[in-house]
Amino acid sequence: MRKTWLSLLLLFILVLSACGNAANHQKETNAPSAKKEKETMTYQSENGPIEVPAHPKRVVALWGAGYVAAFDVPIVGADSWSKMNPLLQDKLKNAQTVTDEDIEKIMALKPDLIVGLSNTKNVEKLKKIAPTVTFTYGKLNYLDLILEYGKLLNKEKEAKAWIADFQKRAQEAGKQIRAKIGDNATVTVMENFDKQLYVFGNNWGRGTEILYQEMKLKMPEKVKEHALKSGYYAVSLEALPQFVGDYLIVSKYSDSDTSFMETNTFKNIPAVKNGHMFVADAKSFYFNDPITLEHQLDFFKKHFLGQ
Known part of the structure; x- marks a missing residue:
């Protein structure tokens, strides 16, 4: 009898203990906690x-x-x-x-x-x-x-780390490119869109931030005069040769009018004749977000340096 009574007492204590733990857990779950992530x-x-x-x-x-x-x-x-x-x-x-x-x-x-x-x-x-x-x-x-x-x-920490790393890689590639093409070589970025040709300054996507800001490549004077402040400038096919430097990056929309590339005016531009023209897909070259910038940097390393 005594043994049975002790067993019942022990069982009762265990039940009370379990209930207490459950109540405490419920209280902790329902209570506001500083440890929870801020919403x-x-x-x-x-x-x-x-x-x-x-x-x-x-x-x-x-x-x-x-x-x-x-x-x-x-x-x-x-x-x-x-x-x-x-x-x-x-x-x-x-x-x-x-x-x-x-x-x-x-x-x-x-x-x-x-x-x-x-x-x-x-x-x-x-x-x-x-x-x-x-x-x-x-x-x-x-x-x-x-x-x-x-x-x-x-994601500020991640952003800062990416920026520092990207600048380092872009600037190093710029040193290599300048060593290869010369410090005074000029580069033009142009695009065809809706039957119009455009040249770009140093902050309007299409890789311009990398070429001019990070790599320190030079912009032709004519482009600097008309597109640096506004970001972009519309040019006619006839005037285009005046805006093209030693190298030409063409951001091309294949679903827009590309007939300009078949004209003698375009083909006789020195950069084109000398094989210094690099053509990019405009739809993947348009922006200047981190994903696009990585693509643009790879494009420039491949075409300027063969990397």
Whole structure:
């Protein structure tokens, strides 16, 4: 009898202990904890502080999807230009194509963060769907813009590390290229779009930031005069030879008019005749986000240095 009584007492104590542990666990689970990851953070945007998710999971990128994708942040909606970029196909395969007019479509995507440019339409409506951050293109240099995206996405440390590494690699490649082609050799970047030809300054994508800012390659005087301040300049085929330096980078849209490349005017440009013309796919050369920049750097190393 005594043995049975002791067994029951022991069992009762064990049950009480288990209940107490469960209650404590439930209390810890339900109570706010400083150890839990923060759900939101304050981002200092160009328009003031904005409360954004600390770990965004459903971003709608109305511009610059490549910046978001570079930090492996999930994108549920992206602009058509980003969707056309072959470099982003895998990253955006599950993202819907959206514009700033697609309010209902964006709402259905249930984003936790929306990013775009300062001229994005319907910003007030977008703000009601999710925190919305816009950037003024050209207000920041290309590396500072990458850093800002890093801050916005809570990836500042990663952004700083990538920037430092990229600059080092680009500048080293620049030294090698200048040693090969000469310090005074000039390089022109041009593009065909919608039956118009353009030349570019040093901050309008197409690899211009790498060539002119990091590699310190020289820009022809005519390009500097007309495109450096504005970023780009439309030229006629007849005037194009005046803008082309010793080397020519052609950012080509194959689905636009490319007949200019078959003309004698174009073929007789010294850079073209001397085999100093390198042709890139415009759709993968357009932007200056980290993914595109890596592609552009590889392109220049391959064509200038054979690497």
